[in-house]
Amino acid sequence: MKVLLIGSGGREHALAYALAASPVLTRLYAAPGNPGIAEAADCVALDVADHRTVIGFCQTTGIDFVVVGPEAPLVAGLVDDLEAAGIAAFGPSAAAARLEGSKGFTKDLCARHDIPTAAYGRFDNRDAALAFVREKGAPIVVKADGLAAGKGVTVAMTLDEAIAAVEDCFAGAFGAAGAEVVVEEFLEGEEASFFALSDGVHALALTSAQDHKRVFDGDLGPNTGGMGAYSPASVMTPAITEQVMAEIIRPTVAALAAEGSPFKGVLFAGLMITATGPKLIEYNVRFGDPETQVLMMRLKSDLLLLLKAARDGVLDRVDCRWRDEVALTVVMAAKGYPGAVEKGTEIRGLDRAAALPGTKVFHAGTKQDGDRLVAAGGCVLAVTATGATVAEAQAHAYAAVDAIDWPGGFCRRDIGWRAVERERQG
CATH class of the missing domain: 3.30.470.20 (ATP-grasp fold, B domain)
Incomplete structure (x- = not known):
């Protein structure tokens, strides 16, 4: 089976890693891919927002199946267009992808069908949203309705934070995604x-x-x-x-x-x-x-x-089977993330990290600059390892992190901390 994988991040590198292990796969392409994905797939420079170009590539290359990784092409209807052209694709239609494309759509669906979720208000008017926030008080959660690359959510612990979050959405901080706002009760747990x-x-x-x-x-x-x-x-x-x-x-x-x-x-x-x-x-x-x-x-x-x-x-x-081991990943990000970051800093030592047992380094935001691997985004690497326990997987992952030479990056040093505490307490 010839497969085209859409995307270029750490998620897509992990999907390419798993797809490449399938005995029914004959060839894997990725658009646009990244240097890590290139280890498992032929990367092609397609504009995935141009659906006609993607369809044309599939037809001329004889692609049997397309796997769409990121949310934006799904919300934009790429799967609909591929299927209409007779090309099998994994992912929801644009109508079903509204579950992610509009938080308000999902909240309303939950309300209609008694699916347990936080109480909420949905607003396309700044003053109405602010009045609701002032009435409910803090803590409270403010969300841009649309796709905001994971950055449109504010868990406001004070009323001033909540007001500022609403103001930011309606002032255009998240573009069209913030034209409508969902305000939710704060859930403990x-x-x-x-x-x-x-x-x-x-x-x-x-x-x-x-x-x-x-x-x-x-x-x-x-x-x-x-x-x-x-x-x-x-x-x-x-x-x-x-x-x-x-x-x-x-x-x-x-x-x-x-x-x-x-x-x-x-x-x-x-x-x-x-x-x-x-x-x-x-x-x-x-x-x-x-x-x-x-x-x-x-x-x-x-x-x-x-x-x-x-x-x-x-x-x-079909059924799905999982290994008993725990897996843990540590994201190495460019300094400054999630704000402005410096791109182009060189990364060395990935071979040392990958040589450690039970370890895989997934590329999220890298590019090749001649014979140098450099950072090309905020989240750059996902250093992943397995172990019999969370503590063991954590130790293996951080050993791999420490093998990487990248002064321009940083990471958290406590991934999995809640589970490690549970293990210590028995």
């Missing part, structure tokens, strides 16, 4: 990421992870796209996992089908595990980043066959 495949009718549970959004140790500083993750998330017990499937995932699949937008793809549920049970924070309609890096290190099943089953409507005929 522990966050987890949960993944399931859907073929429009059936839902297949995958596994869980726990991301670390804040930029500094101890969960301090501004939110980021993710500074590290581990899998499985220890807070996701078998009982809670089944509760999430029964109360959140399956009702969402049924709701979208009933409303005429069946969901085919991966549902990435951001959850808060509260004292009264799991609640949905938000949906993403693609694999997470950096969660995919730890998921793909643990996956035993053939990823390509799983994704094809979701697209073909036969998820009820």
